Amino acid sequence: MGMFKGTRLAAVAAVLAGLLGGAATAQAADPLKVGFVYVGPVGDLGWSYQHDVGRKALEAHFGDKIKTAYVEDVAEGADAERVIAQFGQQGYDLVFTTSFGFMNPTLKVAKKFPKTKFEHATGYKTADNLGIYDARFHEGRAVIGTIAGHMTKTNVIGYIGSFPIPEVVRGINAVTLAARKVNPNVQVKVIWVNSWYDPGKEREAAETLIAQGADIITQHTDSPAAVQVAEEKGVWAFGQASDMAKFGPKRLLTSIIDDWSGYYISRVQAVMDGKWKAETTWGGFKAGMVKLGALNPAIPADVQKAAMDVKTGIEGGTLDPFAGPIKDQDGKERVKAGAALTDKDLLSMDWYVEGVQGKLPK
Known part of the structure; x- marks a missing residue:
């Protein structure tokens, strides 16, 4: 404590x-x-x-x-x-x-x-x-999914999940949709560790996913253990929450970075000014709350461009990571072409998109 x-x-x-x-x-x-x-x-x-x-x-x-x-x-x-x-x-x-x-x-x-x-x-x-x-971490995951879809040779992406809550399910789906958009053969395998932070379990999950054919590891857990395993085993990885490049200098492709500093400063200032009120804030790339670490030079130039195009599109409002058509893993159409999931849909997401293997734990 x-x-x-x-x-x-x-x-x-x-x-x-x-x-x-x-x-x-x-x-x-x-x-x-x-x-x-x-x-x-x-x-x-x-x-x-x-x-x-x-x-x-x-x-x-x-x-x-x-x-x-x-x-x-x-x-x-x-x-x-x-x-x-x-x-x-x-x-x-x-x-x-x-x-x-x-x-x-x-x-x-x-x-x-x-x-x-x-x-x-x-x-x-x-x-x-x-x-x-x-x-809106899922915005970052649409970018890393794009990179993963281009970079995988085995067409298997491993995903280490913490708990099966909407935020985590949304991230898995965002990676899967983006990866399959550029490579329809991609499958995403998920291992749930039922913890936000357990380096031992995260390491074990990464090793299991690699044994199951994953050549790219991504995570919604908090330690750099999976990145270290990727570095040791020669597969690719993405960092979570902070820039994890030092833990995978050769094999880390990029990190999704959460940046809370501007938000915290603005909220403390609001209290000081007597203007604080209970609000709902959900910011992404545009608000500066989600950022990307430096791209690994091992990523080919055309893939770097594809990734940045996704980021720019999301920032400019011309690309929605959850625009239809979207099918769930049973093949049922959940979002029609020309439509997109609403924030309310995203905040209660409890189903996997097509391409995610295994059943979502209830």
């Missing part, structure tokens, strides 16, 4: 300021208190690490006007509720809870602490003092 960083210091500073300059000065000097709750360790080098990069960007931007704290490695469930409530009890102004399984605990705590503002990442439940935010 991570530490509340500097909260005691903040309390001491406030007392000293009161003694030295009267209550009014203390009031003016009180920093805005911003808390973060992470599902993994900040050293996961993926999801939680990137949120912590965002927290550090806040500190760099606002300096002593804010005081931040985080708790890492928080289990989804009762544990999370206790940790989130601690921030409320300690009078935090704004609290970011950064995993899907924190949704119900955050909602419960938000009701108990109406003066604290809460924001939950990747969920769908809101309240007057609870907003939600997420990034």
Whole structure:
């Protein structure tokens, strides 16, 4: 369990300021208190690490006007509720809870602490003092799917899944649709590890997928273990959440990078300006919340161009990763030509597209 960083210091500073300059000065000097709750360790080098990069960007931007704290490695469930409530009890102004399984605990705590503002990442439940935010990672997956479709020799792409929630299913489908658009023979094999961060299980899943013929590994889990396996075995891989190039200097094709810094800065500024309200934010390439790492020079020039064309098309609104026609894996048409899935469809996605092998766990 991570530490509340500097909260005691903040309390001491406030007392000293009161003694030295009267209550009014203390009031003016009180920093805005911003808390973060992470599902993994900040050293996961993926999801939680990137949120912590965002927290550090806040500190760099606002300096002593804010005081931040985080708790890492928080289990989804009762544990999370206790940790989130601690921030409320300690009078935090704004609290970011950064995993899907924190949704119900955050909602419960938000009701108990109406003066604290809460924001939950990747969920769908809101309240007057609870907003939600997420990034359109599937946009990045349409780009990596395009690269994978061109680069695979075995026509098997391996995908390491965390939990079968809509966000993860959407990513698997985005990769599959994009890959099959350029190479209709592609099949995607999924192994579920039922964890966001478990380097041992992620490594094992990557090795199993390679044994099953995958020559490209992609993931919706948070450690660089799969990238390291790809480097060792001489297959291709994509990084997740942060730039994982150093873990696969030869074999990493690119990474989908989550960039939360601008979002966090804008939300803290909104609190300072008295303009914060519970909002729903879902930004992608255009909003700068999803970025791509450098493309591996091993990717042929025409494939790099094809990938960038997809990215540019998504940014400009001329290409929708979920435009029809789309069939599910049973061959049933889910989206007609000329139509596309809505955000509501995407946020509740619970079916595989044609080309994904195996049944989706319920």
